[in-house]
Amino acid sequence: MREFHNLYIDGSWTAPAEPAVLELTDPATGRPSGRAALGGATDVDRAVTAARNAFASFSITTAAERVDLLEAIGAEYARRAEDMAQAVTEELGSPLDLSRSLHVPSGQSQFHNAARALRNLDLVEKRGSTWVRREPIGVCALITPWNYPALQPAGKVASALAAGCTVVLKPAQLTPYSAVVLAEILEAAGVPAGVFNLVLGRGSVIGDALNQHPEVDMISFTGSGPVAVGVLTAAAPTAKRVVTELGGKSPQIVLPDADLDTAVNTAVLYALLNSGQTCGAASRTLVPRERQDEFLAALTPAAEALKVGDPHSQGTSMGPVVSAGQWDTVQGYIRKGIEEGARLVTGGPGKPDLPDTLKDGHFVRPTVFADVTNDMTIAREEIFGPVMSVIAYESIEDAITIANDSPYGLCGYVTSGDPQQALAVAERMRTGYVLINDADFDFNTSWGGYKQSGNGREWADFGIGEYLETKSIVGVHA
Numbered sequence: 001m002r003e004f005h006n007l008y009i010d011g012s013w014t015a016p017a018e019p020a021v022l023e024l025t026d027p028a029t030g031r032p033s034g035r036a037a038l039g040g041a042t043d044v045d046r047a048v049t050a051a052r053n054a055f056a057s058f059s060i061t062t063a064a065e066r067v068d069l070l071e072a073i074g075a076e077y078a079r080r081a082e083d084m085a086q087a088v089t090e091e092l093g094s095p096l097d098l099s100r101s102l103h104v105p106s107g108q109s110q111f112h113n114a115a116r117a118l119r120n121l122d123l124v125e126k127r128g129s130t131w132v133r134r135e136p137i138g139v140c141a142l143i144t145p146w147n148y149p150a151l152q153p154a155g156k157v158a159s160a161l162a163a164g165c166t167v168v169l170k171p172a173q174l175t176p177y178s179a180v181v182l183a184e185i186l187e188a189a190g191v192p193a194g195v196f197n198l199v200l201g202r203g204s205v206i207g208d209a210l211n212q213h214p215e216v217d218m219i220s221f222t223g224s225g226p227v228a229v230g231v232l233t234a235a236a237p238t239a240k241r242v243v244t245e246l247g248g249k250s251p252q253i254v255l256p257d258a259d260l261d262t263a264v265n266t267a268v269l270y271a272l273l274n275s276g277q278t279c280g281a282a283s284r285t286l287v288p289r290e291r292q293d294e295f296l297a298a299l300t301p302a303a304e305a306l307k308v309g310d311p312h313s314q315g316t317s318m319g320p321v322v323s324a325g326q327w328d329t330v331q332g333y334i335r336k337g338i339e340e341g342a343r344l345v346t347g348g349p350g351k352p353d354l355p356d357t358l359k360d361g362h363f364v365r366p367t368v369f370a371d372v373t374n375d376m377t378i379a380r381e382e383i384f385g386p387v388m389s390v391i392a393y394e395s396i397e398d399a400i401t402i403a404n405d406s407p408y409g410l411c412g413y414v415t416s417g418d419p420q421q422a423l424a425v426a427e428r429m430r431t432g433y434v435l436i437n438d439a440d441f442d443f444n445t446s447w448g449g450y451k452q453s454g455n456g457r458e459w460a461d462f463g464i465g466e467y468l469e470t471k472s473i474v475g476v477h478a
C-alpha cells in the first residue's frame with residue numbers, strides 16, 4: 001500500500017491545510033492500492049505564492065544553467081526509472097513491460113529533449129537597434145490527465161523550466177503515485193525551492209482554484225474538451241494564457257497499395273495501445289472497400305492474440321482500463337455501436353475470461369467493429385478504450401474526406417507502399433501529427449491538435465515556446 005499524505009510546496013513535503021486523503025484502487029484487482037493527499041484552495045494559494053516568489057530568481061537564470069538543471073533531472077529520472085514504472089503500473093494498470101518501454105522513457109526523454117532544444121534556442125534576436133527578447137511568462141499551472149501519467153507532467157514541467165517559468169503541477173487524481181515520484185526526482189536533482197510545486201487533489205477544487213488565481217499567468221491543460229471549456233471560462237476574467245491539449249478521434253488511412261501486415265500491425269498497435277486510452281489513438285481505421293474482408297481476416301486474429309491480463313505478468317500486452325467509471329463508459333460505447341448497426345467482429349460487451357484474482361479488475365475485451373459509418377457515435381466520439389471502428393471507403397479522395405470529417409484533429413496515420421503517396425495524403429490531413437506506416441512516435445518534435453483537439457503545442461522547442469512572452473526593446477545602442 002502506498003501512503004502519500006503530503007504535498008510538495010516551496011521545497012518541502014507538507015500536509016494539506018485541511019488534511020484529507022483519497023483512497024485509490026488497483027485497476028487490475030479493484031482492491032485498495034494506497035492513499036494520496038487531497039489538497040484544497042489554501043494549498044493552491046501557498047503553492048502559487050511559492051512559485052511567484054521563486055520566479056524572481058529562477059526567471060533570470062541563464063539558459064546554460066537551465067540546460068544543466070534539465071540534464072540533471074534527466075539523469076535522476078534514469079536512476080528512478082523502475083520506481084516510476086511500478087508507480088504507473090499500480091495507478092493506471094498499464095502492463096509493466098509497457099510502463100518500462102513507453103511510459104517511463106517518454107517521460108524521461110522530455111528533459112533531455114528540452115535541454116537540447118534550449119541549447120539551440122535564440123532567446124534574443126537583434127534587428128538593428130531593436131532587440132526581440134523571449135522571456136518566461138511567469139507562474140504556470142500544469143493540469144494533466146491520467147492516461148500518460150509519466151509523459152504528461154514531464155512534458156509540461158520540462159518545457160516550463162526550460163523557459164524559466166515556475167510551476168504548480170496538479171496531476172489527475174487517479175494517478176498521483178507517478179507525480180510523487182516525479183516530485184522526488186526534481187527535488188533530488190536540485191530544482192530550487194518554489195520552482196516546482198505539487199498539489200494533489202480534485203479537479204473541481206484544485207483546478208478551479210488555479211483557473212481563477214490572479215497570480216497564475218498561464219495554464220497548460222491536457223484533458224477532455226468539456227473540462228477545457230470550464231477552464232477557459234474560469235480563466236477568462238484574469239486574461240491568462242490557456243494552452244489546451246485535448247481529445248481525438250484519429251484516423252488511420254490504409255491506402256489501396258498498403259502492405260497488409262504493416263496495416264494490421266499499425267492498426268492494432270496504435271488503436272489498442274495502453275488499452276485504447278491514448279489521446280492520439282488510431283480509433284477509426286479507413287480501408288478500401290475492396291480490401292475490407294482481407295483486412296478484417298488478418299486484423300481479427302491479431303486483436304484476439306493480444307494477451308489481456310495481469311499487468312505485473314511478463315508478456316501481458318493489455319491491462320485493464322483505469323477505473324470502474326471508465327469501464328462503464330467503454331461498455332456504453334460498445335452497446336451503442338451494436339445498437340446503431342455496426343458489425344461486431346470480435347470482442348464485445350463484458351469482461352474477458354480471466355482468473356478469479358482479476359475478476360474485479362476493469363478489463364475490457366479488445367473489440368473490433370466493421371461496417372462503421374462515419375456518422376455513428378463510435379466514429380465521432382472519443383471512446384478511450386480498446387475499441388476499433390473499421391470504416392470502408394470508395395476512393396482516396398473519399399478517405400481523406402472521411403478522415404477530416406471529425407470535430408477533432410489530433411493525430412493521423414497513413415499506410416501505403418508508396419512513400420510519395422503516403423506523404424501527399426499526410427499533407428492533406430487536418431491533424432497536428434501524422435505517422436506514416438510503422439514509424440515510431442517521435443517525442444523530439446511538436447505535439448498538438450487542430451480543431452477541438454486543442455490550441456497548443458508541446459515537446460522540444462515547440463513546447464518551450466508556449467511558456468515564453470515576446471518583448472521588443474526598440475532603440476538599443478548598448
Ligand code: NAD
Nearest residue numbers: 144145146171172203204207208223224227245246247279
Ligand atoms: P479530464 O478533462 O477529466 O481531466 C484532466 C485534468 O483536469 C485532471 O487533472 C482533472 O482533475 C482536471 N480538472 C477537472 N476539473 C477541472 C476544473 N474545473 N478545472 C481545472 N482542472 C480540472 O480528462 P481525463 O479523463 O483525465 O483525461 C482524458 C482526456 O485527456 C481525453 O479526452 C484525452 O484525449 C485527453 N488527452 C489529451 C492529450 C493530448 O496531448 N492532446 C493527452 C492525453 C490525454
